[in-house]
Amino acid sequence: MNGLEMAAHLRSNGYVVTSQAALDGSEARAALRAFMQREREYRERFLQSAYGSGFDGYSYYGQEDSSHQAEDDLISTFVTSEFYGVERYPAELQAFLRTGWKEVLEAVRALEVELIAGLGIAGLAAFYREHVGHMMSHNYYPPIEQFRTAAAGNTRLSAHPDVSMFTVFPFGIDRELELEAPDGAGARAWRTVDASDSILIYPGYLMEMWTEGAIRAMNHRVRLGADRRAERCSFSVFSLPFPGRRFEMPGRGAMSSEAYFEAYGALF
């Protein structure tokens, strides 16, 4: 699937299951599990408050002040990015960040550059080149049986659009991810995405804002699976402005990265 084909899929379906095979996520999965198994006091040394701007850090179920997940989502997450040195992250994640993450970044950037070229939106390629970096959300879903209530809308992860220009699933997709995609009749409907060993891409709120609504952010959620004892891991890479940048936002004028993050946060 070339850039033009990906762009056509994105415009008609709202997302793209690319023809590119997913990368091996076993190292990242083992690293995430190792971190999540550490004692609470250790994990809480890496809360978002230990980092600066952006979304980096650990967020947990029940946390009231995470900018990365809702309080009642049945999930714990760790966000890493290229905005901080590897030594700022937990030892459990560092080996992955020094090796596998580089390969992930390369694959994600190549796909995004091709898709952006295929979309042919004036100025978008330059904005991406000059201001956009990447973070990865490492998502750990404990077995559902550990919780007494579900997240909003009877889900495991409540519905939301991402802060990204694109969200990419480099290790493929697990069952139970649902996307609110165009239904072909001018409306949107929830659709379960088949588990896949291909890389999935969908647009986030940065794309929606940048295109003044022409390309809408993909609302998504994770439904409650039938297996209440199964844990779930998922990994998504977000393209977003480097903290501390200023750029032109079409239709809005000069904007800082932080003002953009704030506008995104105001959606919730």
Ligand SMILES: [Fe+2]
């Ligand atoms: Fe998300």
